[in-house]
Structures are given as C-alpha cells and as structure tokens.
Amino acid sequence: MEEIKEQIGHMPRIGEPAPAFEAVTTHGMLKLEDFKGSWLILFSHPADFTPVCTTEFIAFSEIYPELQKRGVELLGLSVDSVSSHIAWVRNVEEKTKVKIPFPIIADLNKEVSLAYGMIHPGQSKTETVRCVFIIDPNQKIRTILYYPLTTGRNMDEILRIVDALQTTDKNAVATPANWRPGDKVVVPPPNTQEMAEERLKQGYECVDWYLCKKKL
C-alpha cells in the first residue's frame, strides 16, 4: 500500500495542464497532443468484462453523438491489455448491438493512471476508480470527477458540465446550481464597491449585488 501511495505522488488539479502521455489504445498509439483543439473527456474504468463498466460504456457510446456536436472526444482507460479491450468491445457489440466508437487506453504499466491519480489504493490497488477528466482545447484540466467502483456515472451530468463549461467560456458567466442550457446564468460578482453599486442598476435579476442572473 505504501509503495502505491508513493507512486501516486502528485494528483492533477483543476486549472493545471493535463499530464502529457503517449499510450497504446484500441485506435493505435495516441498522444494527448493529438486531441489539441478539441475538448476531451478522459475517463477510467476498473476493468473490462465487468457489469457496471459495460453499462457505462454503452451509456458513453449513447451520448457520443451529443458530445461530438459539442466538439468533445472521448478516451477510455483501464489497466487491461489492448487485446482485452478489443475482445470486450466486440463482445458488447455482439451482445447489445452497441458499437463503442471511441478509443480505449491499455494502461498495463499504469503510467497514465498514476499521472492522473486514477488508482485509489483504499478502493483497489490494481484497478482504476471511475474518473472523469474534462480537458479543454488548450489541454487544461477543467473538471475532475471521481466515482467509487460500485457507482456508475451519470451521463446527463457529464453533458451538463460540458455545456456549462462551454457556456462559461463563450459568455464569461458562471452557472448556478442545477443549471441547464437555456436557464439564466450568473453574472460574475463585482470586485469593487463602485461596481457593486452599479450592478443593481444594470437591469439584471438580482437577489442582491453579489447574486445577479441574466438570460443569454
């Protein structure tokens, strides 16, 4: 356990550059920089041929067209071999008729898993937990989600976060709790007393000077 903890070292954080990698995948050797200019969701799963992971891969495949509309690519990862990934993907297609359209990293040496803090020894010393890294076109980490081995991820929330991040980038606003596209957005709070006084005269829907919303 101590050895694994030592290997984990630095955990990536929101706002930091995504750790570079070159990895064997089901679509050949890929580098992080191959995704430059696109949004990227890098996600890990514990193991191939396991039930929760299979439901997640089907669900990720189902939202893939919606992600593509938003300029987002998907990249899966586990510490299984590329042969295992290929066999699993083919099995999923054969049994469920769902084709997995995105690449999956075969991280047998755990290089990528460790760089991204995907191994949580308290959960498993050998498998990655269910991580989601949302990486922007400049390859900066914008969101990190960790789910335990027993809980499958929520695809609506992943799409919602992508929509929220892209709305924030485009309009320089924030998004409130439970925000959905089309809802009012939060105007960034003023930084000075003068701006606070002006804020209330700007026609926004304000609870007070620090919480104002507007329609886009």
Place this chain on the structure above:
Amino acid sequence: MACISPDGKPTESGTKMLRALKAGLGAPEEIAKEAGLPLFRVRSGLRELAEAGLADQSGEKYKLSPKGIEMLGTSST
C-alpha cells in the same frame, strides 16, 4: 499500428490518409475532413505513416513519400 497492418499494408483508414496526401492535402485538419476521420486519428495516423516511411513530414504538414506512392499503387483496399 492503426494505419498499417502487421503484414505491412495500409489499413482502410491508412489508405484514406494516403489517398488524401496523393490528392495534395497536407494539413491534418484538411485530411481529417477529406477522409471523414477524427482529427486525433489523423494526427496519430500520419505520424505512423511517416515513421513507416510512407509519408514525409515538413513542419505541421505531410506529403506522400516515394514509398507511399508505390504502396498506394499496390494497395487493393
């Protein structure tokens, strides 16, 4: 290798990229559009084709190498 089969012949996606190069396209973005492939696949594929000597890289762009021309001529895919 995603673009070159173990027997040394280009795969379907590899052939699409070689054909795009033959048509005079050189930037990965142009080739992705022409070949109908995701940009990340094209970037990694062109790197692979260059490593195999089938394409030559010059800065951000690629062109078909003499070996690539020969390969494309013999490829049936």
